[in-house]
Amino acid sequence: MTPVTQDNWQPGTPPGGRRRTQHPTAENPFEEPEQSPELRQERSPDLYRATNPFWNQPFRDAESASAPPDLGEPPQSPPPEASVWSHPPVLDTDSYSEETQKRHHRTRRVWKAIVPLALAILFVAFLFGGVLTVRNxxxxxxVRISAEEIIRLSKLKLGQSSLINEKEISxxxxxxxxxxxxxxxxxxxDTICIEVKERQEVTFLTTSGIGVITDAHGYVLRTVQNANESHPELVRVQGLSVKKTIIGQKLIANQQKQLDAVTEVxxxxxxxxxxxxxxxxxxxxLDRIRMQTMDGMEIVLGxxxxxxEKxxxxxxxxxxxxxxxxxxxTLTLTDAVNPVYAPPTV
Structure with missing residues (x-):
């Protein structure tokens, strides 16, 4: 029998050469089911659905397909049950009588009251019995100020309690x-140590008709009524415009840059x-800061x-x-690398 193809097909003849009469035959069986309803009836409804396990299995390439499947580790038998030995109770609280339990509770209450009281007594004994007493x-x-003067300022006394307030003493x-x-x-x-540092008198300057003596940081140490008083051991500061002076505090200048320059030098x-x-x-x-040495040499710092460096x-x-x-x-140091010295003129 000549096979039926698209070229020699005749209307009324199904594919394969046999006529089927259970449903009408399409004009062209090679058309898609949209044009041939009878083909849609013969095809499985799951044709376009991936319900078959074949479609759901993981992809395996040629190399992995040749490898044996991974069957996983063999199942292990559960471990044998551990032997448990029950130790008899060391102390059977049920055997306690009610009277014994009450006696133990009373003992604990007594100790709770005695221990804090004993600690308080020991503390008082340390405090007033000479243990926490200042002896040195x-x-x-x-350097210049005596230890007796510093102790007097601190108001510490021998025989007092050594429980002190350090900030208040400072x-x-x-x-x-x-x-x-x-x-x-x-x-x-019984020993308290006080460590101090003394500020040193460094500068002397005049402001508002009085003399002011400060340290290198600009702290006012004392004032003198005579502005012309001589202090050859101190550096006389000139040109500094002072706004306010308070003994024990830093100078307040009208121009802070001037005070900063003095302090840095x-x-x-x-x-x-x-x-x-x-x-x-x-x-x-401040563009021409000058100094003068003890022997009269003028130093120009710029x-x-x-x-x-200067x-x-x-x-x-x-x-x-x-x-x-x-x-x-005159020694000019506006350029620290190339200082220039000019001898005094005759």
Whole structure:
């Protein structure tokens, strides 16, 4: 039998050459089911649905398909049950009589009352029995001010309780503007140590007709009524416009930059060990800061930039000039790398 194809098909003949009469035949069986309802009836309703397990299995390429399937680890038998040994109770509380339990409760209540009372008695004994009593007061760091004066300021007394307020004692000591209280500590049950630092007089300046003496940081240590009083051991500051002075506090200047320049110069010279060579510091113009040494040499620093380098160059050059026997004149350090010295004119 000649197979039926799309080219030799005749109407009324189904595919395969046999006529089927259970449903009408489409004009062209090769058309899609939309045009051939009889083909849609023969096809399975799950044709376009992935309900078959074949479609749901994981994809395996050729390499993985040749590998044996992973059957997982063989099941393990459960561990044998552990042997449990029941220990007999050490203390059978059920065997306690009611009277015994009450006696134990009373004992615990008595101890709870006795222990705090005993601790309180011991504390009072330590406090008033001489254990927590000040027997020694030690002062360190003082140079000019005596230890007796510092102890007097602290208001500490021998025989008092060693339970002290360190902050309050520090405030009492610092009522003296020359003193900085660094630490108040209890070295032992009966010894208190006070560590102080003394402020040093460094500068002398005049304002409102009075003389003011400060340290290198600008703290006012004391004032003198005679503004013309001579203090050759101090650096005389000129040109600083002062707004307010309070003993024990820092100077308040009309121009803070002036005070900052004075403080930096003094601190740098203190660290370098050259403060004792300076007699005058003039900050009238911040673009031309000047100093004068004890032997009359004028030092021109220029503005307040690179003061550390300029002051270091000053000490080096001055040492060389002193070795050459030269005094006086003018040393210009506006350029710290290239200082210029001009000898005094005759």
């Amino acid at each position: 007061i030690r002062v360190t760091g003082n 405030n009492r000591i610092e009522q003296n503007p020359y003193l900085i209280c660094r630490m108040v500590s209890l070295e032992s049950f 003094l601190l740098q010279l203190t660290v370098m060990g050259g403060l004792d060579q300076i007699a005058v510091l003039d900050v009238s113009s 503005d307040s930039s690179l003061l550390h 002051l270091r160059a000053f000490l080096i050059v001055r040492t060389e000039l002193s070795a050459m026997g030269k005094t006086g004149g």
